[in-house]
Amino acid sequence: MxxxxxxxxxxxxxxxxxxxxxxxxxxxxxxxxxxxxxxxxxxxxxxxxxxxxxxxxxxxxxxxxxxxxxxxxxxxxxxxxxxxxxxxxxxxxxxxxxxxxxxxxxxxxxxxxxxxxxxxxxxxxxxxxxxxxxxxxxxxxxxxxxxxxxxxxxxxxxxxxxxxxxxPQDREHYIQELKRFISPKLGGICGNCQRRFSTNPLRILDCKVPICQEATQDAPTLFDHLxxxxxxxxxxxxxxxxxxxxxxxxxxxxxxxxxxxxxxxxxxxxxxxxxxxxxxxxxxxxxxxxxxxxxxxxxxxxxxxxxxxxxxLPEQIASPQTPLFFVAGFGKEAKPLAFKLLNELRELGIQADTDYKSVNLKSLLRSADKLGAGYAIILGDDEARSETAIIRNMTTKSQESVKLKEISQKIQSLAS
RNA sequence: GUGGGUGUAGCUCAGUUGGUUAGAGCGCCGGAUUGUGGAUCCGGAGGUCGCGGGUUCGAAACCCGUCACUCACCCCA
Structure with a gap:
């Protein structure tokens, strides 16, 4: 892979x-x-x-x-x-x-x-x-x-x-002083710090090895050399x-x-x-x-x-969201109408989605649930023939039939 | 660059002193009356056991190597 x-x-x-x-x-x-x-x-x-x-x-x-x-x-x-x-x-x-x-x-x-x-x-x-x-x-x-x-x-x-x-001048003076202080103890500090002594003596001060911390306990501080x-x-x-x-x-x-x-x-x-x-x-x-x-x-x-x-940060960051409208279109006649509605909702700035993988109403509603939809718009061939769709509230489970002509307006009021 | 730990299903992990078809939970898909989701029950898919070699009648397990991930040194945000 x-x-x-x-x-x-x-x-x-x-x-x-x-x-x-x-x-x-x-x-x-x-x-x-x-x-x-x-x-x-x-x-x-x-x-x-x-x-x-x-x-x-x-x-x-x-x-x-x-x-x-x-x-x-x-x-x-x-x-x-x-x-x-x-x-x-x-x-x-x-x-x-x-x-x-x-x-x-x-x-x-x-x-x-x-x-x-x-x-x-x-x-x-x-x-x-x-x-x-x-x-x-x-x-x-x-x-x-x-x-x-x-x-x-x-x-x-x-x-x-x-x-x-x-x-830089303060530091220059201090480094000289620090070296003078550490020089006699050079044998008693870690190998890393022995190397640092010549490359970057300041770093010896924040070495975590106990013997080094002990050795520098009473070292002059840069603070006193400002x-x-x-x-x-x-x-x-x-x-x-x-x-x-x-x-x-x-x-x-x-x-x-x-x-x-x-x-x-x-x-x-x-x-x-x-x-x-x-x-x-x-x-x-x-x-x-x-x-x-x-x-x-x-x-x-x-x-x-x-x-x-x-x-x-906590794993879940709460982000205030507008409700998701899940368009559940199924059946030969209804699917194109459902897609048209889906697109229209998006044009209106409404958060809307569907699942093309689900083919029957049961699996469509399951997808709606998994996506956390607030509403499902059910549009099958029965609805297509009567030029309606069903708006189902996913939390209250109440649903109503609405004329397709009026549906986007209705949804807009629900979305706000 | 140096050391330690860990590699088994999409994820989290079991897997007995080496023993035959490698398991669980979660997730995924489906079913439980034909067009109504979550809970429950039932079923299903999904794995070259990181890779290569070795030991053995037999290796996910033991040994060697290798790679990856991870933690620490170092350094830094």
Missing amino acids: LRSIKGLKDILPKQTPQWRYMETLAHTLAAQSGFSEIRIPIFESTELYARSIGGETDIVEKEMYTFPDRDGSSLTLRPEGTAGVVRAVLEHHLLESPSTRKLYYLGPMFRHERPQAGRYRQFHQFGVEAFGIEDPFMDVEVIALLWRFFCSLGLKDLTLHINSIGN SPESASHFQRILEGLNGIDIPFSLNYRLVRGLDYYSRTTFEITSPHLGAQSTIGAGGRYDGLVALLQGPSTPAIGFAVGLERVALL
């Missing part, structure tokens, strides 16, 4: 109502907060991602779907949304107008990772980006939007983790969150995996998921626009992993 590609998932009819629910809410809440939708391509030049995400990161080193175009240039399926948005913003001069400085997107991303609960090779993100504002209230606004999105979906037991990783500007910026964000009653957990060990992050970083986790418990995360990336040869522009954003959110 032909199967889908590893790590790619079909979203089946049973699940699509959940997805529509999430997507609708994303559009609504983003628009409420003044974000405009942007739709960017699904692949870009490899260089864009390599430069913005960082050449040393796992994403760029081993997770990108990279392929040559016909002319030999290297293209990559987008592994995240921010880089493409920044590229588009610069290409179309969107920073010039206040109305296009706050953007959001929704769509699939691609990373070649080993699939796992809540981790797929094609996954969907809802993300926002706000450009040009350094004010801490902007950080709070973005976090508040993320928080509101999850609360509106009814998600429970969430934790907002927040930290400031400072500006420049006065970064520290006060961060302080004002925390005050802002308190001011609007968003609970948070300070997590001095929260590091982000992409190179472009600076200062504020945050993530929201759920205890009901497996190892991949982060459902939304983001932070500032004040240096990225300039890195991509734009004007020096502060920016902040987040991304939500929609598959992970879907895992937390």
